[in-house]
Amino acid sequence: MADQPIAKDPEKEKRKIKSVSKMKEIMTTYYIEAKTARETGKKVAWITSGGPVEFLIAMDVIPVYPENHGAMVGASKMGVDLCEKAEEMGYSRDLCSYARSDIACSVTNGGPIGGLPKPDFLVCCNNICGTVLKWYEVAARYYNVPLFILDTPFIHTEMSEASRKYVIAQTYEYIDFLEKQCGKKMDFDRMHEVSKLAVQGLRLWQEVLDTAAHKPAPMTAFDAFFHLALIVTLRGTKIAVDYYKQLRDEMNQRITDGIAMVPNEKYRLLWDNLPVWYRTKWLSDKFASHNACLVGDTYTSAWSGVMDLIDEDNFIETGAVAYSSVYINVSLDIMLETLKKLIKKYDVDGLVMHSNRSCKPYSLGQYDLQKLVMKELKLPTLIIEADMVDARSFSESQIETRIDAFMETLKS
Amino acid sequence: MEALDKLKAVAQNPYAYASNLKQVTDKPVVGNFCSYTPEELIVAAGGIPFRLFGTKEDISMADAHLQAYCCSLVRGGLEDALKGNLSFLDGTVFPHTCDSIQRLSDIWRLNAGFPFHIDVVLPVKLNTESARIYMIDVLKTFRSDLESALHVSVTEEKIRQSVKLYNRLREILGEIYEMRCNDPDSISAADLYHVIKASMVMDRDELLELLTALRDDLKKNLKDSTLNKKKRIILSGGICNHPDIYTALEESGAEIIWDDLCTGTRCFEGEIAETVDPIEAIADRYMTRMVCPAKHLSATARGENLVRLVKERDASGVIFMFLKFCDPHAFDYPYLKKFLDDAGIPNILLEVEEQLPSDAQLKTRFETFVDMIR
Numbered sequence: 001m002a003d004q005p006i007a008k009d010p011e012k013e014k015r016k017i018k019s020v021s022k023m024k025e026i027m028t029t030y031y032i033e034a035k036t037a038r039e040t041g042k043k044v045a046w047i048t049s050g051g052p053v054e055f056l057i058a059m060d061v062i063p064v065y066p067e068n069h070g071a072m073v074g075a076s077k078m079g080v081d082l083c084e085k086a087e088e089m090g091y092s093r094d095l096c097s098y099a100r101s102d103i104a105c106s107v108t109n110g111g112p113i114g115g116l117p118k119p120d121f122l123v124c125c126n127n128i129c130g131t132v133l134k135w136y137e138v139a140a141r142y143y144n145v146p147l148f149i150l151d152t153p154f155i156h157t158e159m160s161e162a163s164r165k166y167v168i169a170q171t172y173e174y175i176d177f178l179e180k181q182c183g184k185k186m187d188f189d190r191m192h193e194v195s196k197l198a199v200q201g202l203r204l205w206q207e208v209l210d211t212a213a214h215k216p217a218p219m220t221a222f223d224a225f226f227h228l229a230l231i232v233t234l235r236g237t238k239i240a241v242d243y244y245k246q247l248r249d250e251m252n253q254r255i256t257d258g259i260a261m262v263p264n265e266k267y268r269l270l271w272d273n274l275p276v277w278y279r280t281k282w283l284s285d286k287f288a289s290h291n292a293c294l295v296g297d298t299y300t301s302a303w304s305g306v307m308d309l310i311d312e313d314n315f316i317e318t319g320a321v322a323y324s325s326v327y328i329n330v331s332l333d334i335m336l337e338t339l340k341k342l343i344k345k346y347d348v349d350g351l352v353m354h355s356n357r358s359c360k361p362y363s364l365g366q367y368d369l370q371k372l373v374m375k376e377l378k379l380p381t382l383i384i385e386a387d388m389v390d391a392r393s394f395s396e397s398q399i400e401t402r403i404d405a406f407m408e409t410l411k412s
Numbered sequence: 413m414e415a416l417d418k419l420k421a422v423a424q425n426p427y428a429y430a431s432n433l434k435q436v437t438d439k440p441v442v443g444n445f446c447s448y449t450p451e452e453l454i455v456a457a458g459g460i461p462f463r464l465f466g467t468k469e470d471i472s473m474a475d476a477h478l479q480a481y482c483c484s485l486v487r488g489g490l491e492d493a494l495k496g497n498l499s500f501l502d503g504t505v506f507p508h509t510c511d512s513i514q515r516l517s518d519i520w521r522l523n524a525g526f527p528f529h530i531d532v533v534l535p536v537k538l539n540t541e542s543a544r545i546y547m548i549d550v551l552k553t554f555r556s557d558l559e560s561a562l563h564v565s566v567t568e569e570k571i572r573q574s575v576k577l578y579n580r581l582r583e584i585l586g587e588i589y590e591m592r593c594n595d596p597d598s599i600s601a602a603d604l605y606h607v608i609k610a611s612m613v614m615d616r617d618e619l620l621e622l623l624t625a626l627r628d629d630l631k632k633n634l635k636d637s638t639l640n641k642k643k644r645i646i647l648s649g650g651i652c653n654h655p656d657i658y659t660a661l662e663e664s665g666a667e668i669i670w671d672d673l674c675t676g677t678r679c680f681e682g683e684i685a686e687t688v689d690p691i692e693a694i695a696d697r698y699m700t701r702m703v704c705p706a707k708h709l710s711a712t713a714r715g716e717n718l719v720r721l722v723k724e725r726d727a728s729g730v731i732f733m734f735l736k737f738c739d740p741h742a743f744d745y746p747y748l749k750k751f752l753d754d755a756g757i758p759n760i761l762l763e764v765e766e767q768l769p770s771d772a773q774l775k776t777r778f779e780t781f782v783d784m785i786r
């Protein structure tokens with residue numbers, strides 16, 4: 001029996017995204033390169049997901065993303081163990097689980113890839129949260145390496161002129177910092193190339209996401225979570241551009257061929273906040289069992305949502321403004337506007353909000369957003385209390401009951 | 413000690429104080445949550461900066477806006493606002509600190525309904541020239557925001573006067589702290605806590621009179637510090653709104669003789685230069701004062717500072733005290749602890765939710781801790 005190949009369900013096979021294997025290949029190569037940087041004489045920098053990576057690429061530095069690593073930890077279900085290790089080291093359970101698991105990986109060389117490569121320096125942009133500032137301070141002490149902070153003031157109403165000046169000034173300081181760390185000058189022609197590739201990558205990524213506006217959707221938000229890795233880690237490279245072209249074409253082909261990710265897609269939903277990495281499959285099956293498809297989300301579009309602000313011929317100055325304006329560096333009112341646009345674009349029947357106890361800047365305020373969405377758009381909403389990496393905060397029975405009840409109201 | 417009694421009365425019921433004040437003066441009362449509130453400019457605009465500490469009542473209304481994994485200061489502050497307990501406020505100022513306060517600002521603006529709301533998005537790093545320039549810009553914007561909110565003109569002269577007043581207030585608070593550090597019997601820690609608390613909510617002119625009188629009273633009765641045989645402890649953390657812990661600690665044989673608290677030394681440390689542009693001078697105080705953990709000076713600044721404080725103040729232990737769900741403090745705790753451990757300084761952590769642990773529990777923990785100290 002064991003030797004006989006298991007017959008594959010052709011229906012399921014048809015729906016699998018073919019590009020996935022390519023994506024895995026790219027990520028593996030990327031991590032091998034990062035982990036062997038020492039041997040190849042390249043510098044490694046840790047950088048936050050919202051940080052301006054383009055400058056690193058232009059300087060030939062390998063960027064490493066602890067948050068992407070955190071997502072891998074979550075997806076490989078190693079989160080609880082690592083989080084507990086961090087707690088033993090004195091880090092409170094109430095802290096972001098990306099930070100906790102990453103700190104534990106550093107010390108134990110644990111996790112899915114045996115720890116991240118040691119950084120030569122650190123680049124922290126606080127446009128996503130205040131947590132990264134503290135987390136990178138931890139890393140700066142642990143590895144005893146220089147830390148550059150790109151401080152992007154929070155936008156409550158609109159970006160002030162003072163803030164614009166401040167962020168642009170810091171961008172030049174960032175370049176100085178990199179020149180010092182790398183012992184060479186910035187090649188601005190190369191930087192221009194990289195910026196163009198970055199913007200191109202962002203556009204393509206947005207095109208990929210946009211395909212889910214089609215009914216039925218050729219992909220779901222769960223697929224977007226997975227494919228997001230490249231726009232984060234390899235933004236500004238040709239690899240990312242080529243890959244997203246391939247992925248976009250595949251999605252468009254699926255639309256032509258009438259392939260839906262969720263068979264019998266009947267209800268279209270929007271997801272808010274980070275994924276529940278260790279439960280994406282369960283959640284997607286759960287929603288699919290109700291013929292519901294999560295067609296879009298606020299998280300994966302955060303990277304491309306601001307690309308219109310970028311002028312690739314003046315990346316240094318316009319990029320700084322764009323980086324400051326990302327989805328969670330803005331007030332609830334501005335977030336509401338983005339939410340409304342997404343709700344309209346994907347023509348959804350409901351909003352599912354992940355109240356993620358790890359991520360306060362994303363989650364606090366969700367109750368108000370929920371009320372506003374219900375009031376202004378009369379859209380049904382559901383809140384799920386969980387955590388993106390720490391499975392101890394996930395109560396399956398409770399969440400199942402809530403999803404079932406929510407879907408019943410949608411159906412009625 | 414009439415002055416002390418008055419200060420205590422204010423601290424024990426700040427809301428009643430503010431409501432009464434509204435009857436007799438038309439000075440606007442301006443709520444805030446943080447020691448990075450540029451109070452000098454509020455006073456220059458004729459206002460009274462009023463520090464908010466959250467509620468000790470049960471949370472019911474704030475639950476509709478904030479998840480349970482949010483610190484009790486943020487939840488309790490919103491609760492008070494929604495319940496109408498803060499109806500004496502004319503407006504609120506939110507300096508940027510942590511992620512929770514940042515979102516509270518939005519929620520507050522959308523729901524609390526006070527006449528004005530100002531965000532002061534200060535830089536997060538305080539160690540570069542561009543951050544300093546940005547800080548000055550932000551303070552200037554704050555000044556004009558106050559002008560339009562309060563319909564006043566905040567002249568340079570008024571700012572200079574306010575800066576002078578603040579320098580006086582901070583100097584006297586510093587003197588009182590020093591006196592208590594040298595002679596812990598001069599004023600009890602719980603009383604000093606009340607003094608500090610009152611100093612964050614009172615009309616600052618009235619405060620100056622009371623503080624001056626208190627300082628003079630205390631000076632008369634100073635004794636030899638060696639008479640106090642209790643262990644000398646430093647309290648480190650964010651806000652402390654629990655006078656009981658001082659008493660519990662005293663009963664366990666120790667004294668808080670100094671602190672590293674947002675509601676403590678961070679209120680009065682650092683003088684503002686009076687000879688240069690006053691707004692730049694206010695910015696420079698923030699750029700040089702020891703940071704709170706939501707701001708960045710260097711990766712090790714707070715640890716080095718704490719160890720230095722212990723030595724400088726001849727203390728023999730540290731109690732960390734911060735609110736549950738407070739990210740900035742929780743992130744710093746392991747490293748601060750390590751710095752202390754490496755320097756052989758005993759320390760314990762007290763994580764506080766809305767309520768303190770029971771008296772008995774607290775005493776047992778403190779007694780064990782005091783025994784650890786040689």
Ligand code: SF4
Pocket residue numbers: 067096097098099128129130131132274358359360361362
């Ligand atoms: S999950 Fe939230 S708190 Fe954690 S690093 Fe990301 S943005 Fe920051």
Ligand code: SF4
Pocket residue numbers: 483484485486509510511512513650651706735737738739740741
């Ligand atoms: S106690 Fe901590 S989490 Fe709460 S408002 Fe203060 S800094 Fe923020």
